[in-house]
Amino acid sequence: MKLQSTKCRLFLGLSFLLAFATGFTNGKTHYHEFDIQPTAVNRLCKTQQIMTVNGQFPGPTLRVHNGDTLVIKVKNAGKYDISLHWHGVRQMRNPWADGPEYVTQCPIKPGGTYTYRFTIENQEGTLWWHAHSKWLRATVYGALIIYPKPGSSYPFPKPAREFPLILGEWWNRDPMQVLRQATITGAAPNVSDAYTINSQPGDLYGCSNKDTTIFPVAAGETILLRIINAALNQQLFFAIANHQMTVVEADAAYNKPFTTNVIMIAPGQTTNVLVTANQPQGRYYMAATAYASAPGVAFDNTTTTAILEYNSCKSKKGSPMKPILPQLPAWNDTNTANSFTAQFRGISTGKVPLEIDENLFFTINLGVINCARPSFRCQGPNNTRFTASMNNVSFVFPKKNSILQALYQNTPGVFTTDFPPVPPVQFDYTGNVSQQLWTPVRGTKLYKLKFGSHVQIILQNTNISAIEDHPMHLHGYHFFVVGSGKGNFDPKRDPANFNLVDPPVRNTVGTTPGGWVAIRFVADNPGVWLMHCHLDVHIGWGLAMAFLVENGVGKLNSIEAPPPMLPQC
Ligand code: C2O
Numbered sequence: 001m002k003l004q005s006t007k008c009r010l011f012l013g014l015s016f017l018l019a020f021a022t023g024f025t026n027g028k029t030h031y032h033e034f035d036i037q038p039t040a041v042n043r044l045c046k047t048q049q050i051m052t053v054n055g056q057f058p059g060p061t062l063r064v065h066n067g068d069t070l071v072i073k074v075k076n077a078g079k080y081d082i083s084l085h086w087h088g089v090r091q092m093r094n095p096w097a098d099g100p101e102y103v104t105q106c107p108i109k110p111g112g113t114y115t116y117r118f119t120i121e122n123q124e125g126t127l128w129w130h131a132h133s134k135w136l137r138a139t140v141y142g143a144l145i146i147y148p149k150p151g152s153s154y155p156f157p158k159p160a161r162e163f164p165l166i167l168g169e170w171w172n173r174d175p176m177q178v179l180r181q182a183t184i185t186g187a188a189p190n191v192s193d194a195y196t197i198n199s200q201p202g203d204l205y206g207c208s209n210k211d212t213t214i215f216p217v218a219a220g221e222t223i224l225l226r227i228i229n230a231a232l233n234q235q236l237f238f239a240i241a242n243h244q245m246t247v248v249e250a251d252a253a254y255n256k257p258f259t260t261n262v263i264m265i266a267p268g269q270t271t272n273v274l275v276t277a278n279q280p281q282g283r284y285y286m287a288a289t290a291y292a293s294a295p296g297v298a299f300d301n302t303t304t305t306a307i308l309e310y311n312s313c314k315s316k317k318g319s320p321m322k323p324i325l326p327q328l329p330a331w332n333d334t335n336t337a338n339s340f341t342a343q344f345r346g347i348s349t350g351k352v353p354l355e356i357d358e359n360l361f362f363t364i365n366l367g368v369i370n371c372a373r374p375s376f377r378c379q380g381p382n383n384t385r386f387t388a389s390m391n392n393v394s395f396v397f398p399k400k401n402s403i404l405q406a407l408y409q410n411t412p413g414v415f416t417t418d419f420p421p422v423p424p425v426q427f428d429y430t431g432n433v434s435q436q437l438w439t440p441v442r443g444t445k446l447y448k449l450k451f452g453s454h455v456q457i458i459l460q461n462t463n464i465s466a467i468e469d470h471p472m473h474l475h476g477y478h479f480f481v482v483g484s485g486k487g488n489f490d491p492k493r494d495p496a497n498f499n500l501v502d503p504p505v506r507n508t509v510g511t512t513p514g515g516w517v518a519i520r521f522v523a524d525n526p527g528v529w530l531m532h533c534h535l536d537v538h539i540g541w542g543l544a545m546a547f548l549v550e551n552g553v554g555k556l557n558s559i560e561a562p563p564p565m566l567p568q569c
Contacts, residue, residue, distance in 0.1 A: 001296060003545045008205070014374065021146045024413070026067055026149075027064075027065060027066075027067035027068035027069055027119065027149075028064075028065070028068045028069070029068070029069040029070075029071060030064055030069070030070050031064070031067060031071045031072075031073075032053065032062065032070070032071070032072045032073070033072075033075070034053045034056075034059075034060070034072055034073065034074045034075070034084070034346075035053065035054050035055075035071050035074075035075045035077055035106075035402075036051060036052075036053060036074065036075065036076045036077055036078045036082055037051070037052060037053075037054070037055060037077045037258070038050070038051060038052075038077075038078055038079070039051075039052040039055045040118070041057055041199075042207075043170055043172075043196075043199075043200075043201060043207075043208075044170070044172060044193060044194055044195070044201060044205055044206060044432060045173050045206050045207035045361070046172060048173075048174075049174070049303060049518075050138075050139040050174075051078050051080065051082075051131075051136055051139055051140050052139060052140065053140060053142065056142075057139060057199045057390065058141060058142050058143070058164075058166050058168070058198060058230075059129070059140060059141055059142030059198050060142050060411070061142055061143045061144075061145060061164055062129065062142065062143070062144045062145065063145045063147070063356055064120060064144075064145070064146055064147070065120075065146065065147045065148065065149055065150060066120055066122065066124045066146055066147070066148055066149045067120060067121070067149050068119070068120055069117065069118070070086075070116070070118055070119075070120070071116070071117045071121075071220055072084070072115065072116045072117075073113065073114075073115045074108060074113065074114050074115070074116065075112075075113050076108045076109065076110050076111065076112050076113070077110075077111075078110060079420045080110070080133065080134070080136060080176060080202065080473045081101065081107035081108065081109055081110070081133055082101075082107055082108055082131050082133045082136055082140070083099045083100065083101040083107045083108060083114075083130065083131070083132050083133050083567075084099050084116065084131055084132065084140075085098060085099035085100055085130055085131070085132035085475075086098070086099065086116070086118065086127065086129050086144060087127055087128050087129060087130060087268060087473075087507070088123075088127035088128070088144075088251055088252050088270070088478070088507045088537070089118060089120065089123065089127060089144070090121060090123060090299040090476060090478070091118055091475075091476055091479065091525070091527070092119075092121050092525055093291065093483055093525065093526060093527070093556075093557075093559055093560050094118055094119075094240075094524075094527075094559075094560050095476060095527030095528055095529065095559060096402055096404070096560070096562050096563055096566065097116045097117060097118040097475060097563075098475055098529075099116070099132045100132040100178075100401070100475065100530050101132055101133045101397070101402070102397040102398045102401075102402050102569070103397070103403050103404065103475075103528060103530045103546060104402060104403070104404045104527070104528055104530075105402050105404065105405070105566060105567055106401070106402050106405065106566075106567045106568055106569035107133050107569075108567050109565065109567065112283070112567055113564070113565070114565065114567050115563065115565070117563060120146055121368075123146055123252045124146050124147070124148050124249075124252060124254075125146060125250075125251070125252035125253050125254065125270070125272060126143065126144075126164070126226040126227075126228060126249065126252060126254065126270040126271075126272055127141050127143075127144040127146065127251075127270060128141060128142065128144050128145075128166070128228045128230065128270065129141065129142055129144050130142075130230060134179055134540075135175040135176055135178065135179040135232060135248075135454050135536055136175070136176065136469070137172075137230070137232065137536070138168075138169065138171065138232050138388045138483075139175070139504050140173035141166070141168070141230045141323060142166075143164035143166060143226060143228060145162075145226060145312060146252060152511075154248075154254075155248075155254050155347065156248050156257060156274065157222065159221075159222050159223050159224035160218070160221035160222060160223060160225040161216075161217070161223045161224070161273060161473065162223065162224055162225075162226065163223065163224070163226065164198070164226045164228065165197060165198065165215070165225045165226060165227045165228070165240065165286075165306070166196075166197070166198055166199070166227075166228045166230050167195060167196070167197060167227065167228065167229045167231055167236050167265065167288050167301070167304070167308060168195065168196040168197075168199060168230045168231055168420050169192040169194075169195055169196070169230075169231040169232045169233065169234060169499055170192055170194040170195070170201060171190070171192050171193055172193045172194055173190075175232070178190050179536075179540065182537075183377075183396070183540065184234070184376070184377065184385065185376065185377065185379040185380075186239050186369075186371075186377055186378050186379055186380045186385025186386060187232075187379040187380050187385075188297070188298065188380070188386060188537065189537055191233075191298055191300040192231075192232070192233070192234070192300040192301055193292075193300070193302075194300070194302055194304065195231065195234070195236065195288055195289070195300065195302060195303070195304035196304055197213050197286065197288065197304050197305070197306040198213040198306070199213075200212055200213045200304075200306070201302075201304055202287075202303075202304045202305035202306060203285075203305050204302070204304070204305055205302065205304075208252065212305065212306060212307060212550070213306040213307070213434050214281045214285070214306065214307045214309050215306060215307065215308050215309065216309050216310075216311055217275075217277040217308060217309070217310055217311065218277065218279055218310070218311045219281055219310055219311070219312065220276075220277060220278065221276070221277055221349070222274050222275065222276045222277075223274070223275050223277070224248075224272060224273070224274055224275075225245075225272070225273050225274075225275060226270065226272050227265060227271045227272070227273060228264070228269075229265040229267050229268065229269050229270075229280070230267070230408065231264060231267050232267065232535070232536045232537070233267065233535045233536055233537045234267065234290050234291075234292070234299060234300065234471060234535075235264060235266045235267070235291040235292075235293070235337070235471065235510070236264070236265055236288045236289065236290060236291060237262055237263070237264055237288065237289055237290075237291050237328050237329050237333075237336070237337075238262065238263050238264075238265060238286070238288040239261060239262040239263075239286070239287060239326035239327065239328055240275060240284055240285070240286045240287075240308055240326055241284040241285050241286075241287075241308075241323065241324040241325060242279045242284055242324065242326070242327040243275050243277075243278075243284060243330075243555050244259050244260065244261060244275075244276075245259070245260055245261070245263060245273035245274070245275055246258070246259045246260075246273060246274040246275075246329060247259075247260060247263065247271060247272070247273050247343075247344075248272050248273065248274055249270075249271070249272035250269065250270060250271045250272070250344065250504065250561070251269060251270055251478060251505070251506045251507045251508060252270070252478070252507075253346060253348050253478060253504070253505035253506065254346075254347050255344050255345055255346055255347060255504055256345040256346075256347055256502070257274075258343045258344075258345075260340060260343070261326075261327075262326075262328065262329060262336065262340065263340055264291050264336070264337040264340045264341065265428070266469070266471030266508060266534065267471055267508075267511050267534040267535060267536075268473045268507070268508035269471065269506070269508045269536035270472050271493065275308070277308075277310060279335065281310040281312045281313060282310055282313060282321055282323070282324075283307050283308070283309045283310070283313050283320060283321050283322075283323040284307070284308040284309075284323055284324055284326075285305045285306070285307060285308075285323040285324060285325045285326060286305065286306045286307070286308055286326070287303050287304065287305045287306075287325060287328060288303070288304050288328075289301075289302070289303040289304075289328050289331065290329065291329070291333070291337050291338050291469075291470050292322065292332060292333050293332070293337070293467075293469040293513040294335055294466045294467065294468035294469075294513065295332070295466070295467075296466070297466060297468070299331070299402060301331060303328070305325075307323050318384055331426055332342065333370060334469075334512070334513060337469070337510075338512055341484075341510065342364070342484075344481070344504035345502045345503075345504060346480070346502050346503055346504045346505050347502065352482065352500045352501075352503060352520060353454035353455075353456075353480075353520050353521070353522055354500060355448070355454055356454050356455070356456045356520070357453040357454045358449060358453050358454070358455045358456065358523075359421075359456050359492065360421050360422070360455065360456065360457045360458070361391075361421070361422045361423065361457075361458045361460065361489070362390050362391055362457055362458070362459055362460065362545070363390065363392070363423045363429060363460045364388075364389055364390055364460065364461055364462060364472070364511060364513060364543065365388060365389045365390070365392065365440065365462045365464045365543075365555055366386070366387075366388050366462075366464060366465050366466050366468065366538070366541070366543075366563060367386075367387050367388065367389065367438040367439065367440065367465050368380050368381065368384035368385065368387060368438060369384060369385045369386075369387050369438075369439055369464055370382075370383065370438075370439075371383045371384060371385065372382055386541050387439075387440060387541050388440075388533070388538045388541035388542050388543035389440035389542050389543065389544055390531075390543065390544070390545045391419065391420045391422070391423045391424065391545075392420075392423060392424050392425075392437075392440045392441060393419060393420070393440060393441055393442075393443055393445050393542075393545065394440040394441065394442045394443075394541070394542030395443075395444065395445075395542045395543070395544035395545055395546075396442050396443060397444070397547065398414050398415065398444055398474070399415050399569070400414070400569055401569050402569065403415045403444065403446070403528045404527070404528045405562075405566065405569075407528060407548070408559075408562060412414055414444065415444040415445070415446055415546075416443065416444065416445050417445070417446045417447070417448045417548055418445055419445035419446055419447040419449065419545050419546075420445075425437065428488065429460050429461070429462040429463065429488050430461065430462065430467065430487050430488055430514040430515070431463065431488075432461050432463070433462065433464045437464060438464055438465065440542065442542065445544075445545065446528070446545070446546045446547060447545065447546045447547050447548070448547075448548045448550065449523040449530070449547050449548070449549045449550065450523065450550055451523060451524070451526055451550050451551060451552035451557060452463060452522065452523060452524060452551075452552060453522070453523045454520070454522055454523075455469050455520065455521055455522070455523055456482075456518060456519070456520045457518070457519050457520075458489045458516055458517075458518050459472055459509070459511050459516060459517050459518075459519070460489055460511075460516045461511045461512065461513060461514055461515055461516060461518060463514060467513040467514040468513055469512060469513050470510070470533040470535065470538065470543065471508050471509065471510050471534045471535065472508065472509055472510075472511060472517075472531060472532070472534070473507060473508040473531065473532060473533075473534045474507060474508075474519075474521075474529065474530075474531045475531070476525050476527055476529035476531045476549075477507070477525060477529065477531040478505050478506060478507045478521070479505070479507070479509075479519040479520060479521040480503040480504070480505055480519065480521065481503050481504050481505075481506055481509050481517060481518070481519055482498040482499055482500060482518050482519065482520050483495070483497060483498040483499065483511075483517070483518040484502045484511075484512060484515060484516065484517040485497075485515055485516055486512065486514060486515040487514065487515060487516075488516070489516040489518070494516075494518075495518075498518060502522075508534055523547075523549045524547045524552075525549060525557045526550060526551045526552065526557065526558055527549055527559055528546055528547070528548055528549075529546060529547045529549060530543075530544060530545075530546045531539065531544065531545055531546065531547065532544035
């Protein structure tokens with residue numbers, strides 16, 4: 001692929017006119033400064049330095065309308081390299097603003113600066129932003145709310161109030177040190193010490209009570225909760241005592257509303273729910289706890305809470321009423337997780353590709369590498385180091401350059417485009433997998449897609465060392481989730497049951513433990529786009545790959561020229 005930065009006035013003029021005609025230039029431009037800085041916060045009876053944006057935790061909420069442009073100047077006053085990712089924003093023709101370090105940019109070094117500039121094109125709902133460098137996103141994250149264009153409205157009655165509700169995960173240590181230790185030892189990293197709601201653990205942990213997050217409501221009104229799972233490594237169940245939730249949107253795509261007592265949300269995903277305050281005036285816990293799908297794997301088994309508080313309760317004298325706790329499913333309740341997810345049906349989300357040009361089959365593997373002899377570097381089970389892969393390739397992030405910069409500058413040796421479209425060996429993926437399939441090859445392998453091609457990917461969970469639900473996130477795209485099932489995907493029988501009528505649209509999809517999920521999209525966004533498990537523990541082990549989507553014909557179908565002052569590695 002040739003990427004040219006030659007300027008053609010006529011073309012620019014034309015594209016400006018076209019952009020104007022389609023409304024992309026109608027939006028407002030929002031300028032923000034994001035200073036990455038160490039900040040002292042107190043959680044779980046302990047004061048600790050964490051990395052934040054502008055000293056805020058969670059970070060600033062960005063509020064824009066569909067069609068608006070964001071210009072965010074990031075200054076790194078911290079001690080770690082960092083980059084920021086605008087999770088779920090399609091970044092049409094503009095991978096330069098996507099953010100994953102060593103994929104679309106080199107990280108911003110301490111003392112360095114980079115300005116992200118991007119336009120929201122035809123997206124509405126809740127997204128979020130987070131650091132995309134090692135484990136910095138444990139504390140560097142915030143909501144990105146996209147309202148409908150001025151003059152248009154939600155496809156549901158306007159709620160009386162709206163709140164971002166960000167689920168997170170907290171360690172009593174610098175998360176970068178937790179990762180460092182795991183990287184050295186090859187063992188699984190320490191599990192977190194708490195979950196959080198808008199950065200507060202809540203009443204069920206020591207020293208938290210006075211800071212517990214409160215969501216005020218007036219009796220009878222309907223509010224919108226924009227729920228984001230920013231946890232590093234854990235799918236979560238979430239419920240509100242005595243209140244039902246009506247799910248109206250997920251990953252910035254509206255769905256046919258459905259009502260539920262509990263939601264399951266994976267890291268990376270967002271879910272908007274309407275809640276009507278139709279219960280006796282009082283205080284009700286909202287709570288989140290782990291959905292841990294891998295049998296026998298350690299996880300943080302604590303529960304975070306916030307409080308839904310009816311206004312009338314504030315004025316009462318004396319000690320406040322003790323809230324009621326909601327019932328949450330058991331940590332291993334895969335049935336509840338699956339039946340929640342199965343209820344999603346999309347609305348007005350464009351055409352589902354029916355003819356497929358690229359039929360891809362990717363296995364998602366966890367595994368271990370055997371060490372010759374016991375060593376402090378091999379503290380995984382039985383002298384091993386953990387690893388993970390897709391189609392037996394364990395993804396290696398480059399160090400000396402980013403993939404996109406190497407592509408643009410034609411620098412050889414940074415990546416290859418031989419990611420396999422199907423697994424190198426076929427086996428009974430969810431059965432008793434033999435040990436010799438446990439060792440993947442390492443590499444920075446991309447898969448090339450022609451501009452405009454219709455792509456289907458079967459993401460097949462495997463039982464290499466452990467089955468587990470992996471929330472797979474694709475950058476630069478949202479996709480239709482056309483099917484899912486248990487066991488091994490059957491190419492003869494399963495496609496007959498695909499939903500090609502109203503499949504949900506997502507940017508992050510779970511793969512049921514020991515099962516598969518089928519997604520489709522049109523490769524209409526040229527660039528380098530990472531696909532990875534959004535459990536950060538697994539990215540580090542290599543559970544990722546990237547697509548290279550080629551330019552189409554003409555400037556409007558090609559990657560834009562890079563912005564000035566791109567960080568260098
Ligand atoms: Cu939300 Cu690659 O990430």
